[in-house]
Amino acid sequence: MTTSIEGVHPLSPLQQGLLYHTIADPGTSFYVDQIVQTLDGDLDAEALERAWQRSVDRHTILRSSYHWEEIAEPAQVVYATGTARIERHDWRDAVPDGDGVEERLEDFLRTDRRRGFRLDRPPLFRLHLMRVAERRHILVFRYHHILLDAWSALMLLEEALSSYDQLVRGQEPPSRAVRPYHDYVEWVRRQDMGRAEEFWRDELAGFRPAPLLVADAGTQHTDARQAEADTGRENPEVSLVLGRETGDALRTLAREHRLTLSTVLQTAWGLLLSRYTDQPDVVFGMTQTHRPTELDGIEDTLGLFINTLPLRMELDPDRPFADACAQVQAAQTRLRGFLASPLADVQQWSDAEPGEPLFESIMTILNVPRIANLGRRTGELEVQRGEYRYHTNYPLAVLVIPDEEISLRIGYDPGRFDAATVERVLGHFATILETVAADLTRPVGRISLLTGGERQLLDEWNTGAAATPPGVCAQRLFEEQAALTPDAPAVTFGETLLTYRQLDCRANQLAHLLQEHGIGPEARVGLCLERSIDLVVAMLGVLKAGGAFVPLDPAYPQDRLDFMSRDAELSLLLTSSTAKAHLPGLGIRTLLLDEQTEAIDRHSTDPVSSDVRPDSLAYVIYTSGSTGRPKGALITHDGLVNSCLAQRDEFGVGTEDRVLQWASPSFDASVFEVFLALGAGAVLCLASQEDVMPGQGLVDLLARERITFLVMAPSALAALPPEAPERLPALRGIVLGGESISPALLERWCPGRRIFNVYGHTETSIWATVEECSADGQPPSVGRPVRGVRLHLLDGSGQPVPVGIPGELCLGGIQVGRGYLNRPELTAERFVPDPFSDVPDARLYRSGDLLCRRPDGRLYFVGRVDGQAKIRGLRIETGEVESALREHPDVKDAAVQVRDGAEGAGADQRLVAYLVIRPGDERPEEDWRVFLRRTLPDYMVPNSFVTLDSLPLTANGKLDYAALPEPRRNVPADGPATPLTPLESRVAELWAQTLGLDSVGPHEDYFALGGNSIKATQIASRIRQEWQVEFSVRAVLDGGTVTDCAAVLAQALAAAGADEAPAG
Structure with a gap:
């Protein structure tokens, strides 16, 4: 050419x-x-x-x-x-x-x-x-x-x-x-970029891009699809056409509100992005046409007269959609003078990080002129309407052709999305347009994305099996079982055993005594007892008397026990002589059960009569609270009974089974274990706290007691020795909950066993969903709802979210509790009217958990809407830890964050505290731990403490958690250059191997290294194996350094007359 x-x-x-x-x-x-x-x-x-x-x-x-x-x-x-x-x-x-x-x-x-x-x-x-x-x-x-x-x-x-x-x-x-x-x-190059920079900095101030969550949550990034994407080297597209009636309605409404059709289309896409990213503030790319009028004749020139520029939308769910359109139209008017701004410069002027895309979707509205039908004029050639195809490098590229019928097309990156996902996106876009075509004044928050077919499918997935209210109280389930198998063993602790008849009679006797002390419906009775048969008798006895039990862990700090006891307004406290020593002077009527044996024995073993009803209070469990104090969740009998009946449906536990009571008595998992066994005729096996710590000792216990069914946190199961699965042939069922489950853990434990993943909340009677797991290499899902439970994934406006979009899990049905004790504001916030139920006064529990449903219907946990976390299955409100830190007079501000361990997401999670303290007030981390242990249980005390000059803030003035630094490992000076003793050297090696570190110094703090109680159990177990001496977990936790740990080991070896060299 x-x-x-x-x-x-x-x-x-x-x-x-x-x-x-x-x-x-x-x-x-x-x-x-x-x-x-x-x-x-x-x-x-x-x-x-x-x-x-x-x-x-x-x-x-x-x-x-x-x-x-x-x-x-x-x-x-x-x-x-x-x-x-x-x-x-x-x-x-x-x-x-x-x-x-x-x-x-x-x-x-x-x-x-x-x-x-x-x-x-x-x-x-x-x-x-x-x-x-x-x-x-x-x-x-x-x-x-x-x-x-x-x-x-x-x-x-x-x-x-x-x-x-x-x-x-x-x-x-x-x-x-x-x-x-x-x-x-040349005209473009003459534009004032100084003014453009000022405009764009102001226009985009405070905006931080959010990923298109649907890319990860809604699809699986398969190797096959990636190979297709790499081979095809082009972006495919999906399309649909809105009917003429919808197009005409949109044009009419737009004119009535003095809007352009383009503005309505843009606002609809922004709303969709807001729902998909779960952000009210969104930005997408808008193809802008610009032929400057000051250039005469430019309208006849061919060339590239467009620019892709960001369009920002801040959506208020309570405002009408038409108002949002007006704001978008005003934004378009503002940027008319800056249409020539280079996108690369605009990106730099924004608050996006270098290399972080300002937006991942673009919209082009192609107002196509009719191409003249020349053939009909000449009689020789008829020109049919043409088809325009284009391809960009953006993950999502929307093309709208607003003809008589509005054509919608989305090109997509096949390496990130599959066709089914983008078809859903396009369907949701069309649904928004069809909704606003009927009413442009509908509030933004009330515009649903769901198609009719999606609503029906979600309704099927969201609903557990039908369950009518059982009409009985929880103790009745036990009593019915005791009548069926009176002479079968019910509960054991070491050499002590009670049959179902004996346990029932003992609980009846205690119930009679409790009623003499005024215990009846709604009366709350504190249970501050160590693991023991007395604890099980006390739980049943309180329920039989008509009262509600409130577990109190004797190991908790006195300040915490004092608050919980007073907040619960206990009518009576049941404890033991040993546990009482840990209690503050509460001024509450107290019975020491070990000193009341004769008094209990004098009472009748006949069943107790009470006015308790299925809607009466059964128990109160205190959980971590974001305001700095724990909160008591109120659970009624009908919720507990439904939970127990669901256990029967799902797990198949029977009279031949033996269930270990593993969980701490202060957590609702212990209630789950007690009724899993005693509601099905199985044996409930109790053991000391030391024996149930994950490690070799627990494996020995499981084997010795011939445990067939186990309820445990995944991290605890993972901490058992490698040979454990083979050593436990009797163990036929494991219920895991509270944490994510790795495929490797399932591969190790699944052969020959049934393993269940359960998920739920204290506020909804312990559990709500279940999935039986398999060793297929995939992490298990949250599962399906159990009987009597209905779940919903909702956005911030209370609208159900479609497949592929994270939403807050809200639970309805019979297991929803009453709320929180003495916390009416929090109860009103978390327990809301259920708009999906026909039952009068039904409520939904807003869990705060973000879940996402995949196209196959399976649910997966993706995060939290607040600062709550679960570590090793234990629920922690980071706000409560922050509040406790701010109580220290030298702390000006504090933030607490959950950090993953070296193995990646979800592995060895630990708490890290970030402190702003008075200048010059440097102190060892142990001082902060000692201070926190006055009010917080050990599992809520951070592993690491990082001192900052100030906490990082976002442009909106909020704490920027993403900017908090990774805690650095502080290796202290080890004093004189004295070499480690051989014993210390070997202990240091064991610590390093267990904690996943290359090496450990003799004076490094155990918790700062990422240690926890489970890791301590593993270290203690390995020490017992290597040196063949008794060595407690507390020796690792209390000492805090390799030197301290080795010193305790040396004393144990000396007392046993053993050599410091490992036994072989």
């Missing part, structure tokens, strides 16, 4: 961007656009080619190429002449009678796109003419987007067809010169 050069010019900002992407990924079909036109009638191909040639002669952009090597700035070279050549194809034999034209055309278009262009070799367009029948042709116009925007391409097509019409009629088309494209480029 090339002859002499007519001129050399700079590129527009968008052309520079397209040039960069093309160079960076030369094998893709990105930015290669196509227009497909069907031509019916007698066609003169040579005249059509001459018509296109006239357009090439007329427009400089069609004679341009682009160069970048060995020059300071990329340049656009315009040649004096160029050639338009139409490549002709005769497909008549290949597609007889038109059969297979569409398939052949699709194959051709795909291959044609992949051919791409060399930007330094003009022409950067190609023309193909396929003859598919005697009087039907298909014209394919392929060009690189660096030349033309869609409007210019359609102008060119109309111009060429108009010239053709005149040529075949023997007329000469006009050859009026047009303004060259480089005049526009």
Whole structure:
């Protein structure tokens, strides 16, 4: 083609961007656009080619190429002449009678796109003419987007067809010169970028991009799909068409509210992004057309007169959709003076991190002019409506063609999304438009994304098996079982055993005594007891008397026990002589059960009569509270009974089973274990706290007691020795909950056993969903709802979220508790009216957990909406830890964060505290731990403490948790350069191996290294194995350093007369 050069010019900002992407990924079909036109009638191909040639002669952009090597700035070279050549194809034999034209055309278009262009070799367009029948042709116009925007391409097509019409009629088309494209480029370069920078910094201030969560939650990034994406090198698309009635309604409503249709379309897409990202503040790219009016004749020039710029939307769920549209229209008005701003500069002016995309979706609204039906005027050629195809490198690219029927198309990155996911996105976009077409004033928060089919499917997935209220109280389940198997063993502790009859009689006797002390319905009785049969008797006795039990762990700090006892307004406290020593003077009536044996024995063993009802209070469990104090969750009998009946449905526990009571008595998991066993005729096996700590001792206990069913946290199960699964052939069932479960753990424990993943909350009677696990290499899901439970994933406005979008889990049904004791505001916030239930006064519990449902219906936990966390299955409100730290007079501010261990997400999680303290007030981490242990249990005390000058804040003034630094390991000076003793060296090796570290210094703090009680159990177990001496877990936890631990070990070896060398 090339002859002499007519001129050399700079590129527009968008052309520079397209040039960069093309160079960076030369094998893709990105930015290669196509227009497909069907031509019916007698066609003169040579005249059509001459018509296109006239357009090439007329427009400089069609004679341009682009160069970048060995020059300071990329340049656009315009040649004096160029050639338009139409490549002709005769497909008549290949597609007889038109059969297979569409398939052949699709194959051709795909291959044609992949051919791409060399930007330094003009022409950067190609023309193909396929003859598919005697009087039907298909014209394919392929060009690189660096030349033309869609409007210019359609102008060119109309111009060429108009010239053709005149040529075949023997007329000469006009050859009026047009303004060259480089005049526009020069105009752009003269714009004041200083003003643009000021505008964009203000427009985007405080915005931080959020990922398209659907990319991860809604699809699986499979190797097969990635291979397809890499092979195809182009973005596929999905499409649908809104009916004419919807289009007409949208146009009418837009006019009534003085809005453009484009504004309504943009606002609808912004709303969809807001729901998908769970953010009220969203930004997406908007293709803006800009032909400056001060350039005379620019309306006839062909070229790239568009720019992709961010459009920000801040959505208020309580405001009408029309108001949101008005805000978007105002934003569009504001940015009209800055349409020439280079996107790369705008990105730098924003608060996005370097390399972080400001947006991942773009929208183009293509207001296509009707292409004249020239054939009908000449009687020779009829031009059918054309099809425009384009491809970008954005993950999601929306193209809207608002004709009589509104066409919606979304191109997508197949490496991140599959077709089904994008089809759902498109369906939700259409649903929003159909909703607002009926009422543009509907509040934003009340606009649902769900289609009718999705609502029906979610309703099926969300509902557990039907369950009518059982109409009995929890103790009745035990009494019925005691009547069926009175002489079967019910509970054991070491050598002590009670049958079901004995346990029932003992609980009846205690219940009679409790009633003498005024215990009846709604009376709360504290249980501050160590693990013992007395504790089980006390639980049953309180329920039989009609009261509600309140577990209190004797190991808790006195301040915490004092608060819980007073907050619960206990009518009576049941404890023991040993546990009482840990209690503060509470001024509460107290019975020491070990001293009340004779008094209890004097009472009747006959059943107790009480006025307790199924809706009466059964127990109160205190959980961590975000305000700095624990909160008591109130659970009624009907919720507990339904939970127990669901256990029978799911686990198949029976009279041949033996269930270990593993959980701490202060947690509701212990209630789960007690009724799992005693409600099914199984044996409940009790043991000391030391024996149930994960390690070799626990394996020995499980084997010795022939445990068949175990309830445990996944991290505790993972901490058992490698040989444990083989040593426990009797163990046929394991219920795991409170944490994520790794595929490796299932692979290790599944063979020969049934393993269940359960999920739930104290506030909803312990558990709500279940899934039986398999060793298929995939992490188990949260599962399906159990009987009597209904779940919903809701957005911030209370609307159900579709598949692939995270939402807050809200639970309904019979297991929802009453709320929180003495916390009416928090109860009103978390226990809300259930709009999905027909039951009067039904409530939903807002869990604060973010879950996401995948296309197969399975639910997965993805995070929290607040600062709550679970570590090793124990629930922690980081706000409570922060409040406790702020009580220290030297702490000006504090933040607490859960950090993952070295193995990645979810592994060895630990708490890290960030402190702003008085200048110069440096102190060892142990001082902070000692202070916190006055009010917090051990599991809530952070592992690490990081001192900062100030806490990092976002642009909106909120704590920026993402900017909190990773805690650094502080290796203290080890004093004089005295080498470690051989014993210390070996203990240090054991610590390092267990904690996953390369080495451990003799004076490094155990908790700062990431240690916890489970790891301590493993260390103690290994020490017992290596040296064959008794060694307690407390020796690891209390000492705190390798030196301390080795000193305790040396004393134990000396007392046993053993050598310090390992026993072999």
